[in-house]
Amino acid sequence: MKEGLARVLFGAAALISTLAVALICLFLFANGIPAMAQIGLPDFLFGTTWKPSADIYGIFPMIVGSIYVTAGAIIIGVPTGLLTAIFLSRFAGGRISSLLRSGVELLAGIPSVVYGFFGLMLVVPLIRELAPGRGLSLLAAAIILGIMVLPTIITVAKNALDAVPKAYYEGALALGATHERSVFRVVVPAAISGIMAAIVLGVGRAIGETMAVVMVAGNQAVIPTSIFEGVRTMTANIVLEMGYAADLHRGALIATGVVLFVFVLLICALFNAIKNRGERS
Amino acid sequence: MSSKVLRGLVYAGATITALILVGLVAFILVKGVPYLTPSLFAWEYTSENVSLMPALISTFLMAALALLLAVPTGIASAIYLVEYASETSRFVRLVRVTTETLQGIPSIIYGLFGLLFFTTLLGWGMSLLSGAFTLAVMVLPVIMRTTEEALLAVPRSYREGGFALGAGRVRTVFRCVLPSAAPGILGGALLALGRCVGEVAALLFTAGTVAQVPDFASQGVFALFDSCRTLAEHMYVLASEGLHVGEAYATAVVLLVVVMLLNVGTNAAVGRLNGRTKGDA
Numbered sequence: 001m002k003e004g005l006a007r008v009l010f011g012a013a014a015l016i017s018t019l020a021v022a023l024i025c026l027f028l029f030a031n032g033i034p035a036m037a038q039i040g041l042p043d044f045l046f047g048t049t050w051k052p053s054a055d056i057y058g059i060f061p062m063i064v065g066s067i068y069v070t071a072g073a074i075i076i077g078v079p080t081g082l083l084t085a086i087f088l089s090r091f092a093g094g095r096i097s098s099l100l101r102s103g104v105e106l107l108a109g110i111p112s113v114v115y116g117f118f119g120l121m122l123v124v125p126l127i128r129e130l131a132p133g134r135g136l137s138l139l140a141a142a143i144i145l146g147i148m149v150l151p152t153i154i155t156v157a158k159n160a161l162d163a164v165p166k167a168y169y170e171g172a173l174a175l176g177a178t179h180e181r182s183v184f185r186v187v188v189p190a191a192i193s194g195i196m197a198a199i200v201l202g203v204g205r206a207i208g209e210t211m212a213v214v215m216v217a218g219n220q221a222v223i224p225t226s227i228f229e230g231v232r233t234m235t236a237n238i239v240l241e242m243g244y245a246a247d248l249h250r251g252a253l254i255a256t257g258v259v260l261f262v263f264v265l266l267i268c269a270l271f272n273a274i275k276n277r278g279e280r281s
Numbered sequence: 282m283s284s285k286v287l288r289g290l291v292y293a294g295a296t297i298t299a300l301i302l303v304g305l306v307a308f309i310l311v312k313g314v315p316y317l318t319p320s321l322f323a324w325e326y327t328s329e330n331v332s333l334m335p336a337l338i339s340t341f342l343m344a345a346l347a348l349l350l351a352v353p354t355g356i357a358s359a360i361y362l363v364e365y366a367s368e369t370s371r372f373v374r375l376v377r378v379t380t381e382t383l384q385g386i387p388s389i390i391y392g393l394f395g396l397l398f399f400t401t402l403l404g405w406g407m408s409l410l411s412g413a414f415t416l417a418v419m420v421l422p423v424i425m426r427t428t429e430e431a432l433l434a435v436p437r438s439y440r441e442g443g444f445a446l447g448a449g450r451v452r453t454v455f456r457c458v459l460p461s462a463a464p465g466i467l468g469g470a471l472l473a474l475g476r477c478v479g480e481v482a483a484l485l486f487t488a489g490t491v492a493q494v495p496d497f498a499s500q501g502v503f504a505l506f507d508s509c510r511t512l513a514e515h516m517y518v519l520a521s522e523g524l525h526v527g528e529a530y531a532t533a534v535v536l537l538v539v540v541m542l543l544n545v546g547t548n549a550a551v552g553r554l555n556g557r558t559k560g561d562a
Contacts, residue, residue, distance in 0.1 A: 006451045013357030018379040020418050027397045083294020091291055103302045109540040111479025113517045114533050118305055180284035208387025210482040235389045242486055257393045268385045
């Protein structure tokens with residue numbers, strides 16, 4: 001009797017996370033899709049004007065903005081993160097490695113407002129000095145996000161590199177390759193699916209980041225023509241206007257969330273596909 | 282590429298990561314520590330003295346409530362997945378997929394969901410309760426995953442020992458398995474606490490930003506329906522208003538210190554888990 005009850009209770013608890021995902025989907029779609037229908041799906045997705053005061057809701061600039069900012073973060077974060085992962089996995093000695101590893105853990109724990117504030121106070125003024133514009137820009141957002149994705153990329157890529165069998169590396173050495181060549185020509189290619197997974201996770205983190213981006217990106221709802229211009233992401237669009245939006249405007253913001261959610265689900269699916277392929281090979 | 286160039290690149294990458302970390306922490310500390318004055322910790326928030334004390338207390342309340350909801354649920358789910366269900370069952374696969382999805386959802390989506398569900402549909406308004414429930418859903422997958430890992434690390438012989446002594450499954454789980462998994466579970470809870478402390482996007486529209494501690498003394502339980510702001514939200518508001526930049530720096534210092542303490546705690550807990558299981562083997 002007691003055993004059966006416990007089983008049911010534990011099972012019910014396990015169901016809660018599934019229920020949460022179902023509820024999140026239900027509420028986002030139920031509130032977002034009617035707004036999309038009212039605006040018209042093509043006008044909503046591909047309209048380049050976002051002007052709530054005139055009831056014009058085109059989120060194309062925000063979709064492009066999210067993609068730009070994420071791409072910038074990947075361009076900045078991936079090389080640095082990957083090289084750091086290779087360093088931690090194959091170059092560093094015990095002490096330095098553990099010191100840097102705790103540093104990376106700390107980076108992962110720092111709240112996004114602190115990153116955003118750091119960007120606002122240091123990166124933005126620097127860009128303002130050195131380049132045209134106000135400093136609040138695509139570049140600033142890309143730099144801050146590039147830093148923020150570092151811990152994700154370093155941790156996942158390092159695990160992938162650590163999992164490469166020792167024999168691969170030793171085989172390369174035995175063929176006369178130097179340590180560096182063995183690592184870059186044999187170990188890194190062997191870990192490629194894990195490294196890809198790290199990058200995809202980084203993309204997921206970057207596209208969903210909100211507060212840090214809002215603080216440094218300038219947030220103009222226009223497609224930027226240079227990296228020194230302001231940009232507004234989908235996440236920023238929601239957080240900036242949700243506080244006072246009503247009726248169709250509110251619906252359009254929730255619909256922006258739906259589009260973001262679909263992006264995240266696609267990234268999730270891509271991650272799983274890469275992971276499964278890696279496990280099979 | 283020659284080995285020397287490759288080696289140089291790896292060292293450069295690691296150095297950049299280290300410099301970013303040191304630079305960020307040093308920048309915040311140097312700018313913020315001078316503003317850590319006693320008046321910043323005054324009990325009352327006023328527009329002249331933007332004390333962070335109410336936000337600090339609200340953060341504690343909010344995080345405690347969120348963990349109170351998420352930790353038991355997460356532990357029970359993990360117990361079901363590890364100790365009860367068979368790995369191949371449909372239900373387990375469903376729970377795993379949805380938990381992974383939940384983990385990838387950006388916090389702004391949680392914020393939207395919380396606004397639509399807890400704040401609006403359930404009529405809780407912008408309140409401590411809405412915020413805590415939203416955070417609880419957000420950290421649930423973190424707790425599930427870390428608890429699962431901790432349970433899986435407990436040697437089989439512990440369970441067999443429990444059964445051999447005539448204990449049922451429930452008793453075995455609570456008396457033999459959970460105690461030895463406790464450090465890992467604690468580590469997970471601390472990780473979740475860190476996310477609660479740093480969160481803004483999920484709270485802006487669910488908890489609101491009122492700079493007062495919910496008044497439990499005069500309202501009793503109904504204070505749960507009061508709006509309040511956490512430390513991270515407080516910092517975001519200060520930074521975006523731009524009137525109290527020094528105080529924003531000081532708040533960043535407090536947030537950094539909290540995150541560092543949580544990191545140390547997590548490592549100590551997980552280290553103890555690893556040491557213990559190694560010692561037993």
